[in-house]
Amino acid sequence: MSQTILAVENLTRYYDSFAALKEVSFEMKKGEILGFLGPNGAGKTTAIRMILGILQPSGGEVAFYMNGTSEALDKQRVGYLPEERGLYDDAKVLDTLLYMAALKGTPRAKALPLAQEWLETMELTDFANHKLEKLSKGMQQKVQFIATVIHQPDLVVLDEPFSGLDPINQDLFKDLILRLRDQGMTVLLSAHQMNVVQELCDRIFLIDKGAPVLYGTLEEIRDQHEENVVELSYTSQEGLEEYLHKQPHIRELAIQNNSARFKMNVAVDPNIFLQDVGAICKIKSLKIEKPSLHEIFIDTVKGGLHNE
Amino acid sequence: MNRKNISSVFKWELNKHIKSPVFLLFTFLIPAIMLVAGILPGFLASQIGSSEQDLWVLDESGQLEQLLESSFSESRYNLEIVEGSPDQLKEDIEAGEADALLHITEQSLTDGQMQIYCQDTMNLSRGELEQLLQPALTQYRLQASGISPEEFGSLLVPPSLQMYSLSGEEDSVVTFLIPLVLGFFLFMAVMFSGQIMMQSVIKEKRNRVIEILLSSVSASELLAGKILAFGVLALVQTGLWLGTGLAAATRFMDLGELGLDAGQLLAAMPYFILGYLLFATIFAATAATMKDAESGSQAHGLVIMIPLLPLMLATPIMMAPEGVFSRIISYIPIFTPATMLLRLGSGTVPIWELALTSLILLVSTLFFLRIGARIYQGSLLKFDSAASFKDIAKMVKRK
Numbered sequence: 001m002s003q004t005i006l007a008v009e010n011l012t013r014y015y016d017s018f019a020a021l022k023e024v025s026f027e028m029k030k031g032e033i034l035g036f037l038g039p040n041g042a043g044k045t046t047a048i049r050m051i052l053g054i055l056q057p058s059g060g061e062v063a064f065y066m067n068g069t070s071e072a073l074d075k076q077r078v079g080y081l082p083e084e085r086g087l088y089d090d091a092k093v094l095d096t097l098l099y100m101a102a103l104k105g106t107p108r109a110k111a112l113p114l115a116q117e118w119l120e121t122m123e124l125t126d127f128a129n130h131k132l133e134k135l136s137k138g139m140q141q142k143v144q145f146i147a148t149v150i151h152q153p154d155l156v157v158l159d160e161p162f163s164g165l166d167p168i169n170q171d172l173f174k175d176l177i178l179r180l181r182d183q184g185m186t187v188l189l190s191a192h193q194m195n196v197v198q199e200l201c202d203r204i205f206l207i208d209k210g211a212p213v214l215y216g217t218l219e220e221i222r223d224q225h226e227e228n229v230v231e232l233s234y235t236s237q238e239g240l241e242e243y244l245h246k247q248p249h250i251r252e253l254a255i256q257n258n259s260a261r262f263k264m265n266v267a268v269d270p271n272i273f274l275q276d277v278g279a280i281c282k283i284k285s286l287k288i289e290k291p292s293l294h295e296i297f298i299d300t301v302k303g304g305l306h307n308e
Numbered sequence: 309m310n311r312k313n314i315s316s317v318f319k320w321e322l323n324k325h326i327k328s329p330v331f332l333l334f335t336f337l338i339p340a341i342m343l344v345a346g347i348l349p350g351f352l353a354s355q356i357g358s359s360e361q362d363l364w365v366l367d368e369s370g371q372l373e374q375l376l377e378s379s380f381s382e383s384r385y386n387l388e389i390v391e392g393s394p395d396q397l398k399e400d401i402e403a404g405e406a407d408a409l410l411h412i413t414e415q416s417l418t419d420g421q422m423q424i425y426c427q428d429t430m431n432l433s434r435g436e437l438e439q440l441l442q443p444a445l446t447q448y449r450l451q452a453s454g455i456s457p458e459e460f461g462s463l464l465v466p467p468s469l470q471m472y473s474l475s476g477e478e479d480s481v482v483t484f485l486i487p488l489v490l491g492f493f494l495f496m497a498v499m500f501s502g503q504i505m506m507q508s509v510i511k512e513k514r515n516r517v518i519e520i521l522l523s524s525v526s527a528s529e530l531l532a533g534k535i536l537a538f539g540v541l542a543l544v545q546t547g548l549w550l551g552t553g554l555a556a557a558t559r560f561m562d563l564g565e566l567g568l569d570a571g572q573l574l575a576a577m578p579y580f581i582l583g584y585l586l587f588a589t590i591f592a593a594t595a596a597t598m599k600d601a602e603s604g605s606q607a608h609g610l611v612i613m614i615p616l617l618p619l620m621l622a623t624p625i626m627m628a629p630e631g632v633f634s635r636i637i638s639y640i641p642i643f644t645p646a647t648m649l650l651r652l653g654s655g656t657v658p659i660w661e662l663a664l665t666s667l668i669l670l671v672s673t674l675f676f677l678r679i680g681a682r683i684y685q686g687s688l689l690k691f692d693s694a695a696s697f698k699d700i701a702k703m704v705k706r707k
Contacts, residue, residue, distance in 0.1 A: 054522045080523035086515035091324060102316040103524035147520065 317533025
C-alpha cells in the first residue's frame with residue numbers, strides 16, 4: 001500500500017468570489033480505502049468533480065500515477081458513483097450496464113460476462129432485461145453500483161453510496177467495497193455513516209467549509225484529538241456532580257442513574273483524576289477511551305462553527 | 309475528442325430513440341396521414357363515380373337528343389329519352405323507375421339552365437354531368453350558327469401553355485417544388501428530432517445520469533454523439549416521409565417526366581446538413597440550460613422559430629430570389645440554410661454565392677458547435693436552477 005496513485009495539491013475552486021474549496025491537498029495510496037468526509041456543503045462533491053475532470057479547478061493540480069509515473073486523467077480507469085445519481089429509467093438493466101462499460105472502453109464481448117457475474121452477485125439476474133423503472137430503489141442502487149465498477153477501474157470514487165439503503169443492503173455494499181479493495185482497486189469513499197467509515201477506511205480526510213481539517217489514519221486522528229470520552233458509574237457519591245462541573249477540562253457532562261458521561265481533555269492525568277474522584281464517590285467502573293469518529297467529526301465541525 | 313466515445317454515445321442514442329414510442333408514432337403516423345390524404349379522396353371519388361345511373365332526359369326543345377346520346381355514350385349514365393309531363397316523370401323517379409331526370413327546355417338552349425331531379429344527389433356528380441352536357445350544347449350552338457361539323461375540331465382545341473425562363477430552360481413544377489420541399493423537411497427534421505433531443509438532454513439532467521456520463525466522456529463527445537444520432541433519426545424519418553409523399557404524389561403526376569435536377573439536389577445538401585447541425589447544436593445547448601421539461605419545451609417553442617422564420621419569408625424570397633433582401637439574409641448564418649434552399653429553386657444562384665454562403669455556414673456551424681459545447685458543459689451540472697444569461701455569458705467566455 002505504498003504506491004501513490006492520486007495526488008491532489010492545493011485544489012481550489014471559486015464560484016464568483018465564494019471559495020467552495022480552498023487549497024485542498026491529499027494523496028491516495030494504491031489499494032487503500034480513503035474516507036473523504038465533511039458536513040453537507042463542505043466541498044466534497046466539488047473536489048470529486050474536479051478530480052474526475054467534470055469541473056475545472058480555479059487553482060491547484062490533480063495528478064494520477066496509475067502506471068507509476070505522473071499522467072493525465074484517464075477516465076476509463078476511474079469509476080464514479082455520484083451522490084445525486086440515476087440511470088436511464090426507460091432502458092433495460094443489461095443494456096444500460098453494457099453502455100456504461102462501452103463508455104469506459106470495455107467492449108461488449110468483455111463486458112457481457114462481467115455484467116452477468118455482477119448481476120448474479122447482486123441477485124439481479126432475473127431482472128437483466130427489465131427496465132430500470134420497474135425495479136425497486138434498492139435494486140436500482142445495486143445496478144448503479146455495478147455500472148460504476150463493471151469496467152474494473154483502478155480508482156473508484158463513491159459519493160454517499162449508502163444513502164437510501166436499508167441495513168441489509170448497507171452490509172452488502174460494505175462487503176462489496178471491501179471486495180473491490182481486495183481486488184486491488186483504490187477507493188475514495190465519501191459517506192456520512194461514521195460507523196461504516198470507521199469500519200472500512202484505512203485513512204480519513206476531513207474537510208469543512210472547503211478547507212482541510214483532519215487527515216490521517218483513524219488512530220492518528222484519534223490520537224490527535226484533544227479529548228477523551230469518560231464513562232463513570234458509581235454506587236454512592238457526595239458532591240461528585242459539583243466537582244465535575246467545576247473542572248475546566250470537562251465538558252458535555254451528562255449525569256443519570258448513578259453514572260456520568262463527559263469529555264475530558266487529554267492533558268488531565270487519569271491517575272490523579274481517579275484519585276480525586278475516588279475520594280468523593282464509590283466508583284463502580286471507570287472507562288476512559290479515545291472518541292469515536294462520529295464524535296471527532298461532530299467536535300471538529302461544531303468546533304469550526306464555534307470558532308467562526 | 310475521442311471517436312470511440314462519440315460512437316458509443318451515437319449507437320446508444322440511436323438504438324434507444326429509434327424504438328421509442330414517440331419517434332415511431334411521429335414517423336409512421338405522418339406517412340399514414342399522407343397516404344390517406346393522397347389516396348382517400350381518389351378512392352372515394354372512384355367509388356362514388358363508378359356506379360351506373362339510369363338517366364331520363366326530357367328534352368322539350370327536341371334539339372339535343374342525338375347530341376346527348378353521342379356525348380353520354382361512353383359515360384356511366386344510361387340515357388333514355390322520355391316524354392310526358394315533368395311532374396308525372398318526377399313522381400316516377402321518386403317511385404324508383406330511374407335514378408334521375410334531366411329536364412331541358414327551349415330556354416336551356418340559350419341560357420344553358422337545365423334541371424336535374426334525383427333520389428340521391430350523392431350518386432351524381434354535377435361537374436361530371438356539366439362536362440358531358442357542355443360538348444352537346446356547344447355543338448348545337450355552333451350548328452345553329454352555321455358552322456359545319458368539320459370545323460368543330462379546330463374551333464374546340466384548348467390552349468396549352470409552355471413556360472420558359474430567360475436562361476432558356478423550361479421551368480418545371482419540380483424545380484420550384486424541390487427547395488420548398490427541402491425547406492419544409494429541414495424544418496420538420498429540426499423540429500421533431502430537435503424536440504426529442506431536447507427532452508433527452510433534459511431527462512439526463514433530471515435523472516442525474518449526466519454526472520455519470522461526464523465522468524466517462526467529455527461534454528463535447530456527448531454532444532457530438534447525440535447530434536449525429538438525432539441527425540440519422542431525422543434522415544430516417546424524413547426519408548420515410550419523402551418516400552411516402554412521393555409514392556402518394558405519383559398517383560397524381562408523372563414525376564419522371566418532370567425531370568428531377570440532381571445538380572440542384574447536390575447544391576442543396578450542404579445547406580440541409582449544416583443547417584441541421586447548426587440548429588441541433590443550438591437546441592442541445594438550450595436544453596442543457598433548462599431545469600425541467602416544461603421550461604425546455606417553452607424554450608424549444610422559441611428556438612424553433614429561428615429555422616421557421618425564412619420559411620415565413622418564403623414569398624418575398626421566391627418572388628425576388630436575386631433581390632437585395634434575399635441576398636442579405638443569405639449571409640446571416642441562421643437564415644442561410646432555408647433562404648438558400650428557397651433561392652436555389654426560384655432562381656439561378658451564381659456558383660460563387662453558393663460557395664461563399666456554404667463557407668459562411670460551415671464556419672458558423674463550427675463556431676456554434678464550439679460555443680454550444682461550452683454552454684452544454686457548463687450547464688449540465690446545474691441541477692437546481694436554469695442557467696441565467698449571466699451564467700451563459702461566463703460559460704461562453706470560459707476556455
